[in-house]
Structure formats: structure tokens, C-alpha cells
Amino acid sequence: MTRSLRKGPYIDAKLLKKISGKRPGQMEAIKTWARESQIAPEMVGFTFGVHNGREHIEVLVTEDMVGHRLGEFSPTRKFIRHGGKMQKELETKKKEAEIAAAQAAKSVSESATKK
Secondary structure, eight states, X not given: OOOOTTTOOOOOHHHHHHHTTOOTXXXXXXXXXXXXXBOOGGGTTOEEEEEOSSSEEEEEXXXXXXXXXXXXXXXXXXXXXXXXXXXXXXXXXHHHHHHHHHXXXXXXXXXXXXX
């Protein structure tokens, strides 16, 4: 949900305190658990370690990120792959095609060196 314009953006006060008086790139990642905090223009250039529930993921803030939340750049779920029989068949075909391409390239390079 969007935040009321009357209230203004939510920016964690502790984060602003940590970056006040510092220059971007001067210090290492600032660890934070405030995923709901919006990115302010003062934060551009700093690296934040945003907690995803298990570890801190480093996020370098750029100008394009201003107005977004810190949590948007630290995913909490890890996508493995969609399973099933069809997926395994597709993967084996892909591996076979890669092997065939590598063998073809190897035979071309060997024939070029023999001449």
C-alpha cells in the first residue's frame, strides 16, 4: 500500500543518523534490518547490508532507486527451478547440445592446426 502524502515518506531515523557526516564509498556496508525504509536522495552512493531473514545482502544505492524501499532489493525467497519430468528432459537436451557444440568446435580447431 502507498503511504499518505500528508505523512510523507518513511525513512528510518537510525539509517539517516548512520550516514550523516559521511561520504559515499568511504565506509563499508551499513547493516540494517529496516527493509520498510524508503531510499532517500541522501543515501545515494552508500552500500547497505539489507537483512533478508537469514543474511545481509549488500545493496549499492543508485539514483534510480530513490523512492523505492530497501527490501525490494533484498529478496527473501530463493528460486531454485520448476521441477517435473518436462524440465529434466529440457535440461538433458540442452546439455547434449552444448556437448555436441563443444566437440564440433574442437574438431574444427584440430583440423585447422593440422593444415
